[in-house]
Amino acid sequence: MISTKGRYGLRVMIDLAQNDNGSYIPLKDIAERQEISKKYLEIIVKQMVEGGLIKGLSGKGGGYRLVKKPEKYTVGEILTLMEGTISSVACLAEKDYNCPRRKKCDTLPMWKEFDSIVHDYLYGKKLSDLL
Amino acid sequence: MISTKGRYGLRVMIDLAQNDNGSYIPLKDIAERQEISKKYLEIIVKQMVEGGLIKGLSGKGGGYRLVKKPEKYTVGEILTLMEGTISSVACLAEKDYNCPRRKKCDTLPMWKEFDSIVHDYLYGKKLSDLL
DNA sequence: CCTATTTCCTACTATGTCAATAGGAATTTG
DNA sequence: CAAATTCCTATTGACATAGTAGGAAATAGG
Numbered sequence: 001m002i003s004t005k006g007r008y009g010l011r012v013m014i015d016l017a018q019n020d021n022g023s024y025i026p027l028k029d030i031a032e033r034q035e036i037s038k039k040y041l042e043i044i045v046k047q048m049v050e051g052g053l054i055k056g057l058s059g060k061g062g063g064y065r066l067v068k069k070p071e072k073y074t075v076g077e078i079l080t081l082m083e084g085t086i087s088s089v090a091c092l093a094e095k096d097y098n099c100p101r102r103k104k105c106d107t108l109p110m111w112k113e114f115d116s117i118v119h120d121y122l123y124g125k126k127l128s129d130l131l
Numbered sequence: 132m133i134s135t136k137g138r139y140g141l142r143v144m145i146d147l148a149q150n151d152n153g154s155y156i157p158l159k160d161i162a163e164r165q166e167i168s169k170k171y172l173e174i175i176v177k178q179m180v181e182g183g184l185i186k187g188l189s190g191k192g193g194g195y196r197l198v199k200k201p202e203k204y205t206v207g208e209i210l211t212l213m214e215g216t217i218s219s220v221a222c223l224a225e226k227d228y229n230c231p232r233r234k235k236c237d238t239l240p241m242w243k244e245f246d247s248i249v250h251d252y253l254y255g256k257k258l259s260d261l262l
Numbered sequence: 263c264c265t266a267t268t269t270c271c272t273a274c275t276a277t278g279t280c281a282a283t284a285g286g287a288a289t290t291t292g
Numbered sequence: 293c294a295a296a297t298t299c300c301t302a303t304t305g306a307c308a309t310a311g312t313a314g315g316a317a318a319t320a321g322g
Contacts, residue, residue, distance in 0.1 A: 001132070002220050004281065007238065014237050026297065035232065040282055046299070058298040059290025075241070089133050101166065106145050106261050107138065110206070117252055121245060130237050135310065157268065171311055177270070189269040190319025263322105270317070279308080288299070 002079065002086075008036055009044050009082040010075065014130050016054065017070040024056075024063030044082070051081040070131060076123035086122065088115050133214065139167055140175050140213040141206065145261050147185065148201040155187075155194030175213070182212040201262060207254035217253065219246050 015030050027045060031038035045064055049056045053073070054064050066073075079086055087093040089111045091102070102108060146161050158176060162169035176195055180187045184204070185195050197204075210217055218224040220242045222233070233239060 001218065001224070002242075003279090007220060007222075010238055024297095028297080037282070039284080042298080042300095043282085049298095056298060057290080058288070058296095060294095060296045061291055062289080062297050064298090087132070089138060091138075093132070107141055110256060110261060114252060117248065121248055125241060130241060134308090155268095159268080168311070170313080173269080173271095174311085180269095187269060188319080189267090189317070191265090191267045192320055193268045193318080195269090265322090266320090268317100268319080271315090272313105274313075275311085277309085277311105280306085281304100282306105283304075284302085286300090289297080291296085292294090 002083065004040075005044055005047075006079045006082040008034070008041065009048060010078055010130075011036075012041065012045060012048070012064075013053070013066070013073065013078055013127055016064060016066050017127060017131055020066065024061065024065050026063040030064075047082065048078075053078065053081060070128040071126050073127035074123045075125040075127065075130070076119065078127070079122060086118065088118060133210065133217075135171075136175055136178070137210045137213040139165070139172065140179060141209055141261075142167075143172065143176060143179070143195075144184070144197070144204065144209055144258055147195060147197050148258060148262055151197065155192065155196050157194040161195075178213065184209065184212060201259035202257050204258035205254045206256040206258065206261070207250065209258070210253060217249065219249060 011034050012030055015034055016025060019025055019029070019033075027038055027041055030036075031041050034041075045054065045056065048054045049064070052067070055067050056062070056064050076086070085093045091099055091105075091108060092111055092115050099105070142165050143161055146165055147156060150156055150160070150164075158169055158172055161167075162172050165172075176185065176187065179185045180195070183198070186198050187193070187195050207217070216224045222230055222236075222239060223242060223246050230236070
């Protein structure tokens with residue numbers, strides 16, 4: 001289940017794209033438009049700045065803005081940054097997950113196929129598709 | 132993310148199907164084969180009995196067994212019982228979720244489409260496909 | 263009837279995550 | 293210098309996850 005971090009993060013990205021005027025957009029405005037607590041959004045946008053998804057500028061006239069064109073972002077990359085992983089099962093979340101049963105597990109192939117379908121959908125969907 | 136309840140529950144169903152001998156299969160055997168704590172499995176199978184997925188019988192010679200043929204179960208119905216819901220976002224998990232922004236939400240259509248893809252995959256996959 | 267086996271039931275617990283809130287320091291522009 | 297804004301650390305309450313523990317009730321075979 002996608003948490004508020006992922007969902008809100010995506011909405012911030014859409015908001016930034018829709019209200020792009022060439023300069024920085026203050027978080028206060030985004031919080032009001034999206035009806036989300038500004039304090040909580042601070043945590044979210046901080047993570048997005050650290051992840052290189054957006055750029056922040058302090059001080060008067062500051063705010064946030066996208067670093068790429070909306071068609072260059074995928075929903076998958078945004079959600080992965082906010083959620084840590086979008087794997088459906090723990091067995092696939094970590095690259096080096098060494099479940100002793102992985103060779104004989106009857107469910108693993110299905111989880112892999114499922115993960116692949118989810119991945120394809122989310123990485124195929126672009127931010128520009130949501131504007 | 133699918134929890135251990137869903138994953139283990141599915142494995143119990145597969146185990147019951149694979150070791151079906153016409154009578155009841157004791158949880159002790161399943162726990163040993165699956166390498167899962169019997170105590171924890173008790174919680175899981177109880178939920179499956181209550182949900183009508185399997186049948187339990189107490190006493191010597193007792194255990195659990197499927198109530199339908201493996202091809203009559205879908206992975207979706209098993210996971211839904213164990214997880215409560217398999218919706219990807221809270222906005223869609225409850226039927227009567229009345230988000231005040233649902234009319235103007237730019238992400239809701241995508242979540243609906245995504246949920247539909249997930250649903251189709253999981254309800255299209257049968258228990259018999261995993262044996 | 264007795265015993266072994268097995269499910270069934272209630273309760274407890276440790277750990278972690280989620281969804282925020284709070285207060286203030288640092289930065290930048292006019 | 294003042295106002296606006298991001299940046300940073302800490303804290304909190306509620307809930308879920310992933311079990312563990314102990315024993316009561318049911319059932320079959322001898």
